[in-house]
Amino acid sequence: MQASTTGTEPLKNLEEWDDFVASRYKPGKSESEFRNYNADANPTVTEFYRQNHAHQTLDYVLHKKAEYGKLNRGKKSIWEAAEYLNTLVDESDPDTDLSQIEHLLQTSEAIRKDGHPRWMVLTGFIHDLGKVLCLYGEPQWGVVGDTFPVGCAYSDQIVFPEFFEANPDSKVPQFQTKYGIYEPNCGLDKVHLSWGHDEYIYDVTRNYVPEPAQYMLRYHSFYPAHKHGAYRHLMNDHDAEMFEWVKKFNPYDLYSKGAEKPKLKELKPYYDELFAEFFPDKIAW
Ligand SMILES: [Fe+2]
Numbered sequence: 001m002q003a004s005t006t007g008t009e010p011l012k013n014l015e016e017w018d019d020f021v022a023s024r025y026k027p028g029k030s031e032s033e034f035r036n037y038n039a040d041a042n043p044t045v046t047e048f049y050r051q052n053h054a055h056q057t058l059d060y061v062l063h064k065k066a067e068y069g070k071l072n073r074g075k076k077s078i079w080e081a082a083e084y085l086n087t088l089v090d091e092s093d094p095d096t097d098l099s100q101i102e103h104l105l106q107t108s109e110a111i112r113k114d115g116h117p118r119w120m121v122l123t124g125f126i127h128d129l130g131k132v133l134c135l136y137g138e139p140q141w142g143v144v145g146d147t148f149p150v151g152c153a154y155s156d157q158i159v160f161p162e163f164f165e166a167n168p169d170s171k172v173p174q175f176q177t178k179y180g181i182y183e184p185n186c187g188l189d190k191v192h193l194s195w196g197h198d199e200y201i202y203d204v205t206r207n208y209v210p211e212p213a214q215y216m217l218r219y220h221s222f223y224p225a226h227k228h229g230a231y232r233h234l235m236n237d238h239d240a241e242m243f244e245w246v247k248k249f250n251p252y253d254l255y256s257k258g259a260e261k262p263k264l265k266e267l268k269p270y271y272d273e274l275f276a277e278f279f280p281d282k283i284a285w
């Protein structure tokens with residue numbers, strides 16, 4: 001099943017966005033190099049951000065949160081969700097058999113090798129399961145992409161800030177002040193971020209995983225904050241403390257790709273036990 005290329009979907013597959021992020025933060029790359037992307041060299045990613053920045057309005061985000069917050073898309077185990085996500089394949093990649101599960105396992109295995117707690121290994125495995133949004137028919141710009149707060153001024157630390165011109169919210173003065181609809185240091189839990197796979201997997205799993213894991217899941221694509229320190233004025237001290245975990249998680253998401261191919265068969269018993277430690281057989285999606 002090829003669910004990621006319709007006429008309006010700019011990315012060949014969702015990994016194209018992940019690859020773009022990874023190349024942006026290649027070790028040794030400076031902050032100023034980070035700003036210098038060549039739109040011509042990256043036409044699909046550029047078009048993706050054009051759509052993402054134009055369509056992610058406060059109103060859209062509130063609607064998606066309400067819609068998916070019901071968790072009425074059926075009950076699935078973690079394995080079932082991972083297998084479902086795996087049906088999202090990339091025609092251009094001949095080696096697609098385990099592509100989605102592979103990224104999850106490479107992330108979680110890298111975390112495990114470094115001796116981190118079991119809940120963090122678990123987080124590595126589940127962090128991108130929210131991409132099943134794509135299989136529900138959501139457009140790429142509503143599934144992946146760096147996240148950013150809506151309902152307040154856009155930080156210049158967000159990639160391609162010029163594309164916010166086309167967002168209807170940019171014409172709403174109330175949404176364009178520093179704090180917008182929020183109070184100073186109100187805490188991120190009160191702040192609506194652009195909708196995507198982070199918020200969805202957070203919502204699905206929030207009752208089962210410890211708080212640092214919730215932060216990792218919910219904010220792993222919030223690059224303006226965890227990489228660039230933006231939006232500290234909306235965060236409270238507890239957020240700042242928890243973001244140390246988000247930062248700890250990020251390298252595993254970015255750089256575990258291309259690591260050894262994980263052997264699912266061998267690893268399965270470990271993960272069966274790990275999932276059972278935190279989750280009931282099936283959870284609501
Ligand atoms: Fe992700």
Ligand SMILES: [Fe+2]
Pocket residue numbers: 018103127128253
């Ligand atoms: Fe990821």
